[in-house]
């Protein structure tokens with residue numbers, strides 16, 4: 001089948017503003033949007049800038065806006081979207097070129113919440129495992145699924161207006177450690193998330209949960225972190 005794809009293009013070295021360019025591609029209904037972008041880049045216009053790596057929904061590098069909705073280009077099938085298929089870069093981050101954005105403001109928020117296991121070395125002999133029950137593991141199972149694609153954060157109207165807000169993905173990754181029974185950095189993270197750029201900037205728009213390609217209950221995780229910051233001592 002013939003498919004029309006419309007891509008928002010922008011080259012800061014030559015363009016004064018972003019503009020749409022249309023392409024006609026011979027595609028199968030089961031092709032992914034990433035396949036179309038590849039086809040355009042490899043056979044029609046080599047200057048198209050696209051970021052991707054795994055092509056299988058794991059690395060999180062090809063989040064874009066498809067017909068107005070944040071998604072991974074490698075996970076959306078041609079048969080499931082209306083034509084023309086409009087592809088734009090994710091919103092709220094500076095555009096390097098075409099569909100490639102500067103992820104640094106996103107990763108700054110991620111780093112700010114210390115997304116690693118913080119342990120008390122005096123609790124265990126170094127050679128011993130830190131045991132965890134299946135019930136304790138279940139407590140943060142949902143938030144372990146994050147692939148840092150930024151679909152949630154760049155669907156958030158608060159983040160669009162304020163890049164200093166750590167954003168939903170950072171809070172999801174803080175949740176993953178705050179509720180880990182082996183971790184001892186919860187109080188420190190909750191203090192960080194209680195500052196003016198932390199979790200309480202969230203206005204519960206639910207855009208983040210709808211945008212997440214991993215089906216993570218992002219808004220719920222944010223609410224659990226807010227509740228812990230207000231009522232729990234970890």
Ligand code: SF4
Pocket residue numbers: 060145146147148149150151152153168169172211212213214215216218
């Ligand atoms: S929570 Fe979901 S949408 Fe947000 S960065 Fe992680 S995987 Fe992507």
Ligand code: FES
Pocket residue numbers: 052053054055056057058059060061062063072073074075
């Ligand atoms: S290319 Fe890795 S998630 Fe799509």
